Amino acid sequence: xxxxxxxxxxxxxxxxxxxxxxxxxxxxxxxxxxxxxxxxxxxxxxxxxxxxxxxxxxxxxxxxxxxxxxxxxxxxxxxxxxxxxxxxxxxxxxxxxxxxxxxxxxxxxxxxxxxxxxxxxxxxxxxxxxxxxxxxxxxxxxxxxxxxxxxxxxxxxxxxxxxxxxxxxxxxxxxxxxxxxxxxxxxxxxxxxxxxxxxxxxxxxxxxxxxxxxxxxxxxxxxxxxxxxxxxxxxxxxxxxxxxxxxxxxxxxxxxxxxxxxxxxxxxxxxxxxxxxxxxxxxxxxxxxxxxxxxxxxxxxxxxxxxxxxxxxxxxxxxxxxxxxxxxxxxxxxx
Ligand code: TYM
Numbered sequence: 001x002x003x004x005x006x007x008x009x010x011x012x013x014x015x016x017x018x019x020x021x022x023x024x025x026x027x028x029x030x031x032x033x034x035x036x037x038x039x040x041x042x043x044x045x046x047x048x049x050x051x052x053x054x055x056x057x058x059x060x061x062x063x064x065x066x067x068x069x070x071x072x073x074x075x076x077x078x079x080x081x082x083x084x085x086x087x088x089x090x091x092x093x094x095x096x097x098x099x100x101x102x103x104x105x106x107x108x109x110x111x112x113x114x115x116x117x118x119x120x121x122x123x124x125x126x127x128x129x130x131x132x133x134x135x136x137x138x139x140x141x142x143x144x145x146x147x148x149x150x151x152x153x154x155x156x157x158x159x160x161x162x163x164x165x166x167x168x169x170x171x172x173x174x175x176x177x178x179x180x181x182x183x184x185x186x187x188x189x190x191x192x193x194x195x196x197x198x199x200x201x202x203x204x205x206x207x208x209x210x211x212x213x214x215x216x217x218x219x220x221x222x223x224x225x226x227x228x229x230x231x232x233x234x235x236x237x238x239x240x241x242x243x244x245x246x247x248x249x250x251x252x253x254x255x256x257x258x259x260x261x262x263x264x265x266x267x268x269x270x271x272x273x274x275x276x277x278x279x280x281x282x283x284x285x286x287x288x289x290x291x292x293x294x295x296x297x298x299x300x301x302x303x304x305x306x307x308x309x310x311x312x313x314x315x316x317x318x319x320x321x322x323x324x325x326x327x328x329x330x331x332x333x334x335x
Contacts, residue, residue, distance in 0.1 A: 008040030010177070012145040014047040014087070014136065015072075017065045018056050023211040023283065024190035024200035026075065027254050028151025032184055034076035036149050042082035043143050043315060044072065049087045049094060049135060053128035054118060054203070069304050071213065074293035083318075085311035087139065092319040096138030097131070099326050103167040104134050104160075112156060117204070137161035141168075142319040145179040152188040153199060155181060172329040175322070187254045193227040196243040214291060217284045224248075224280030235267035235275055245272065248279050255282035 013033055015025065033044050046068050051061055065086060077084055087093050109115065109130055119125040140148055140161045148158050158181035165176040190200045194209030202210055211223050230242040237260050239246040249263050252275070258266075267275050297304065328334060 009036075009146040010143055011036045011039055011042040011082075011147050011149065012045070012140050012143045012179070013043075013149050014045040014050070014139050015068065016051050017046050017048040017068055017086075018051040018061055019064070019202040020212045020214070021068065021071055022200055022202055022213065023251065024151065026213055027187035027190050027251065028153075028184060029149065030072065030075045031187075031254070032149035032182065033072070033082075036147065036182075037078060037082040039147070041143075041318075043145075043318070044077060044082055044084045045087050045093075045139060045315075046072075046085070047087045047136075047139065050132060053126055053132050066301065066304055067298065069308055070294055070298040071290075073297050073307070074290050075213075079307050079310070083311045083314045084308065085315045086308055089308070089312035090315045090319055092142055092316070092323040093135065093138055096142050096319075096323060096326065097135040099330060100138050100141070100164055100168065101131060101134050102330075103171060104137070104164055108160060108163070109133060112160070114153065114157070133157045133160050134164070137164045140179050141165050141176045142322050143315075144177040144322060146177060148179050148181045150181055150183065151190075152183055155183070168326075172326075175325050175329060184254075186260065187250050190251065191243060191247040193223055193244075193247070196228060196247050211283065213287055214294065215287075217288070220284050220287070221277075221280040224276050224283065227276055227279075229272045229276070233271045235264060235270065235272065237264055245275070248275055252279045252282055255279065255286045 013029065015029060021030075033042070036042055046065055048061065048065055069084065072084055073079070112133055115130055115132070119129060136157050137160060140158070141164070148161075150158060158179065162178055162180075165178050169175055192198045192200050192205040192209035193211065194206040198205060200210050202212075208223060208226065209228075211220055215223070227244065227248060229244040229248070232242075235245060235249065236242060237246050237249045249260055252258070252263050253260050256263075324334070
């Protein structure tokens with residue numbers, strides 16, 4: 001199918017509605033969203049349909065969805081330069097997931113590490129958790145997406161979306177652009193401050209090792225002060241050997257806009273204590289204006305809903321021709 005936009009990239013990314021947003025979300029993903037909104041036509045989606053695949057509370061989903069919209073605008077998404085919308089407002093997402101399930105292998109889904117990790121030890125694992133990556137493939141493919149800015153933990157899902165697109169194109173004719181994941185050079189996987197061999201996450205990490213974007217400044221400082229570091233005193237970037245220190249170096253590099261070698265050089269001979277204090281301060285400074293804008297934006301429910309409805313309208317129009325081609329090529333009698 002012909003591209004909806006020529007001469008520039010289509011950018012698409014999604015973020016779960018539930019769970020408080022943490023530093024890893026910001027460094028691995030949100031920061032990239034803001035940077036890519038001028039690379040072409042950019043779509044950012046609050047994936048509320050994905051949020052029901054694990055245990056959740058309906059009222060919490062409702063509140064968190066609007067919280068997240070305010071937060072995304074607060075970090076710098078500009079409604080004039082990108083389209084932010086809710087997945088459930090564009091029915092093409094749920095429809096495309098069903099259609100694409102026909103070209104997704106059962107075995108492929110079973111190999112997804114996130115499915116295995118999130119399902120492990122749970123008494124009830126929903127079918128939605130298993131088919132989750134098909135919905136995500138639909139999200140991406142409906143917009144003829146070129147680039148998908150995400151953190152490292154989404155790598156396998158983006159690969160699957162590419163496979164699904166290729167299989168669909170081969171079976172039914174060229175329909176989808178093959179998307180490509182883009183990962184930040186520094187900070188693609190921010191680790192838990194208490195267990196630095198695990199990624200930072202509100203669902204699977206430790207509360208003390210997870211820095212929330214909206215944490216109070218003193219809470220942020222304390223979380224960094226008590227961060228687990230490695231043996232020795234040397235501030236050196238070596239993720240396999242020194243995961244705790246390397247994580248702090250990456251965070252400081254991003255929060256202060258300096259390179260990793262510059263951070264190493266600045267802490268040469270100074271030890272971990274200084275590093276922890278300074279990373280905490282840099283993150284407090286990074287999030288202070290976000291917190292302020294968030295409070296203003298969140299206070300105006302009506303305006304948030306209005307912006308999301310404008311976003312949904314744009315998303316619906318953009319997704320429509322691709323969804324129609326899918327139905328047509330798969331042999332459905334069109335309405
Ligand atoms: P989600 O909501 O878990 O995470 C949102 C984004 O944050 C990134 N991220 C991290 N990056 C670095 N370090 C961390 N510790 C960290 N934790 C989270 C994630 O990589 C992600 O980019 N399945 C997706 C949502 C989704 C999506 C999509 C993404 C649905 N449809 C289409 C892209 C395109 C998810 O659950 O992300």
